[in-house]
Amino acid sequence: MELRQLRYFIKAKELLNFTEAAAQLFISQSTLSQQIKQLEDELGTPLFNRVGKHIYLTEAGDLFYKYALQCVKKAYDGYQVLKDLGNLEIGNLMIGTTYGLRHILSPAILAFHQQHPQITIDVVFGTSKELTDRLSKFELDFVLTFEEVTHNQNMKYQPLFSSELSLIACKGSPLAEKKSVALQDIQHLPLALPAKGFSTRKFVDEVFEKHHLTPQVNLETNDIPTLLELVGTGYWNTILAQTTVSNQKNLVSIPIRSLKTLQQAAIVSLHDVYEKQAVKAFFDVLLHLDLNELH
Amino acid sequence: MELRQLRYFIKAKELLNFTEAAAQLFISQSTLSQQIKQLEDELGTPLFNRVGKHIYLTEAGDLFYKYALQCVKKAYDGYQVLKDLGNLEIGNLMIGTTYGLRHILSPAILAFHQQHPQITIDVVFGTSKELTDRLSKFELDFVLTFEEVTHNQNMKYQPLFSSELSLIACKGSPLAEKKSVALQDIQHLPLALPAKGFSTRKFVDEVFEKHHLTPQVNLETNDIPTLLELVGTGYWNTILAQTTVSNQKNLVSIPIRSLKTLQQAAIVSLHDVYEKQAVKAFFDVLLHLDLNELH
DNA sequence: AGCTGTTATCGGTTTTATCGATTGATGTTA
DNA sequence: TAACATCAATCGATAAAACCGATAACAGCT
Numbered sequence: 147m148e149l150r151q152l153r154y155f156i157k158a159k160e161l162l163n164f165t166e167a168a169a170q171l172f173i174s175q176s177t178l179s180q181q182i183k184q185l186e187d188e189l190g191t192p193l194f195n196r197v198g199k200h201i202y203l204t205e206a207g208d209l210f211y212k213y214a215l216q217c218v219k220k221a222y223d224g225y226q227v228l229k230d231l232g233n234l235e236i237g238n239l240m241i242g243t244t245y246g247l248r249h250i251l252s253p254a255i256l257a258f259h260q261q262h263p264q265i266t267i268d269v270v271f272g273t274s275k276e277l278t279d280r281l282s283k284f285e286l287d288f289v290l291t292f293e294e295v296t297h298n299q300n301m302k303y304q305p306l307f308s309s310e311l312s313l314i315a316c317k318g319s320p321l322a323e324k325k326s327v328a329l330q331d332i333q334h335l336p337l338a339l340p341a342k343g344f345s346t347r348k349f350v351d352e353v354f355e356k357h358h359l360t361p362q363v364n365l366e367t368n369d370i371p372t373l374l375e376l377v378g379t380g381y382w383n384t385i386l387a388q389t390t391v392s393n394q395k396n397l398v399s400i401p402i403r404s405l406k407t408l409q410q411a412a413i414v415s416l417h418d419v420y421e422k423q424a425v426k427a428f429f430d431v432l433l434h435l436d437l438n439e440l441h
Numbered sequence: 442m443e444l445r446q447l448r449y450f451i452k453a454k455e456l457l458n459f460t461e462a463a464a465q466l467f468i469s470q471s472t473l474s475q476q477i478k479q480l481e482d483e484l485g486t487p488l489f490n491r492v493g494k495h496i497y498l499t500e501a502g503d504l505f506y507k508y509a510l511q512c513v514k515k516a517y518d519g520y521q522v523l524k525d526l527g528n529l530e531i532g533n534l535m536i537g538t539t540y541g542l543r544h545i546l547s548p549a550i551l552a553f554h555q556q557h558p559q560i561t562i563d564v565v566f567g568t569s570k571e572l573t574d575r576l577s578k579f580e581l582d583f584v585l586t587f588e589e590v591t592h593n594q595n596m597k598y599q600p601l602f603s604s605e606l607s608l609i610a611c612k613g614s615p616l617a618e619k620k621s622v623a624l625q626d627i628q629h630l631p632l633a634l635p636a637k638g639f640s641t642r643k644f645v646d647e648v649f650e651k652h653h654l655t656p657q658v659n660l661e662t663n664d665i666p667t668l669l670e671l672v673g674t675g676y677w678n679t680i681l682a683q684t685t686v687s688n689q690k691n692l693v694s695i696p697i698r699s700l701k702t703l704q705q706a707a708i709v710s711l712h713d714v715y716e717k718q719a720v721k722a723f724f725d726v727l728l729h730l731d732l733n734e735l736h
Numbered sequence: 737a738g739c740t741g742t743t744a745t746c747g748g749t750t751t752t753a754t755c756g757a758t759t760g761a762t763g764t765t766a
Numbered sequence: 767t768a769a770c771a772t773c774a775a776t777c778g779a780t781a782a783a784a785c786c787g788a789t790a791a792c793a794g795c796t
Contacts, residue, residue: 147444147520148443148444149444150443150784152516163742164742165741165742165743173785173786174785174787175743175744176743176744176746176785176787176788177784177786179743180744180745180784184783189519190523191527196742196744196792197793198742198794199740199741199792199793199794200793201742205526206523206526209519209522209523209526212519213518213519213715214519217444217512217513217516217519220508220511220515221442221447221508221509221512223508224484224504224505224509224512225442228484228485228486228501228504228505229485231486231500231501231504232485232486418713445753459773459774460772460773460774468755469754469756470774471755471756471774472753472754472755474774474775474776475753475776476753476754478775491773491774493761493762493763493773493774494761494762494763494773494774495762495773495774496773496774
């Protein structure tokens with residue numbers, strides 16, 4: 147068993163297509179096939195079932211994947227530690243964030259970049275679910291989200307701030323003047339909500355569920371800017387964390403009178419994984435941002 | 442970077458001698474030297490300092506070791522999972538135990554062997570410190586000890602039973618008739634104690650320390666049977682968990698009147714490591730032993 | 737039946753891990 | 767201090783194995 151073979155296996159598992167995996171690994175399909183076979187021989191059990199054109203994971207393959215991934219990750223962590231030791235000022239950051247937290251991320255990126263201009267940053271937007279899945283595959287360094295994701299033992303949660311769930315309306319609309327609204331008032335409004343998979347959506351559904359109300363969801367989208375644009379037309383309303391629209395001029399957020407509408411924003415990262423210097427430094431920036439200044 | 446190289450590095454690090462490490466790895470010294478060099482080149486930093494005949498770890502090597510070890514372990518865990526999947530009834534167990542817990546280990550081994558006769562068992566006796574060190578190097582599956590080892594985040598503690606620290610005396614001796622003794626009475630007795638590194642010894646030292654007393658330690662040994670033999674002569678006494686001598690006919694244990702002499706016996710194992718079926722099964726046996734029956 | 741997309745296999749090539757022998761450096765001993 | 771023993775590094779040669787291209791075998795699709 148060699149790291150090379152584990153890397154091959156991981157890619158093959160993720161694509162479930164040897165030809166494509168081989169291409170991405172820059173080796174021939176023949177080589178990949180042989181190396182997987184060799185690994186299977188050593189483990190004494192097939193990792194893939196070959197049925198016709200397609201392959202799929204065996205139970206053994208499924209079990210083994212986790213260890214293969216962690217093994218490769220440990221090797222990479224070791225490599226990373228030594229890179230960090232030499233020069234703290236190169237490297238890159240892979241940040242996952244939900245749209246609702248971009249207002250805190252932008253100033254953090256700015257501040258971080260001024261301190262560490264050499265470090266490149268990738269920001270990936272997505273739903274909580276998408277992002278935490280990618281986090282588990284070590285494709286991201288950390289994720290910013292409202293922590294309504296199922297609390298996972300392997301993950302570390304660092305709270306940032308909490309935000310009230312609010313009704314978002316266009317400035318011209320009749321609702322805009324209200325100081326607050328009841329959940330009962332909302333249920334008859336035409337709503338445009340974030341798609342399933344967004345933590346906020348899950349949270350909204352749960353709140354309505356708890357009060358035995360069913361909202362009128364006319365529209366769903368996984369693109370929050372689009373959502374806000376739609377609300378800006380005045381035809382729809384939406385429900386988001388109050389902070390999400392704090393810098394939108396044409397929209398207003400109206401507090402909802404209901405229990406437990408407080409969402410906790412947090413940094414989510416993995417336990418038992420080497421934390422790069424750059425990641426530590428970024429956490430530092432995030433946790434020391436003056437949040438009040440932003441709202 | 443390949444697992445082969447990490448395995449080579451680990452052995453070299455542990456022996457700090459390329460020639461010997463190569464021999465134990467069944468490769469030539471030349472090969473080892475080259476592979477280490479290749480690894481160092483890839484990591485961009487030396488892992489060893491070569492001064493004259495000797496080598497020692499660089500800071501980078503020290504940092505890297507941890508990851509190399511965990512990486513190799515993850516690969517092995519993956520292998521192990523699949524072996525377990527196929528046939529639950531082969532494999533082996535590496536058990537570390539302090540002498541004080543052998544009375545519980547023997548019946549457990551007996552019971553376990555009757556259920557799983559194919560599984561080979563190695564039992565290693567030693568001090569808590571020796572054993573937990575070996576546990577950290579993945580050389581043991583678990584350790585039985587009085588958990589006075591420093592509580593470590595990476596380790597899991599499953600309590601077994603608690604036992605009073607007692608004065609151990611020969612049956613013929615004048616002390617033998619006493620119902621209990623005070624710590625003050627003990628400080629003038631000639632004592633033979635377990636050597637430093639034994640958790641019980643650490644515990645004893647702490648108890649005396651707390652009461653500002655200094656015991657007369659005439660003799661230390663790291664072999665508990667020898668210790669008991671010496672006590673059997675009547676010239677010395679010792680201090681051990683009461684349960685340690687529960688099946689010694691010529692010795693008696695006398696409770697010590699003092700605060701906090703209760704020691705907790707526990708199974709110590711590592712978090713975040715694959716737990717073999719055999720290990721799970723053994724824990725089951727240990728945790729369901731009728732302890733009262735043994736005392 | 738013929739086409740396409742897939743994995744397995746075969747034979748040959750290239751890469752590289754390995755070895756034995758040697759060198760050079762450094763403690764140790766007579 | 768000279769001879770020796772012990773160690774890691776290096777060199778050239780060899781064996782192992784990773785890799786490739788071509789092809790076969792197979793299954794789904796038209």
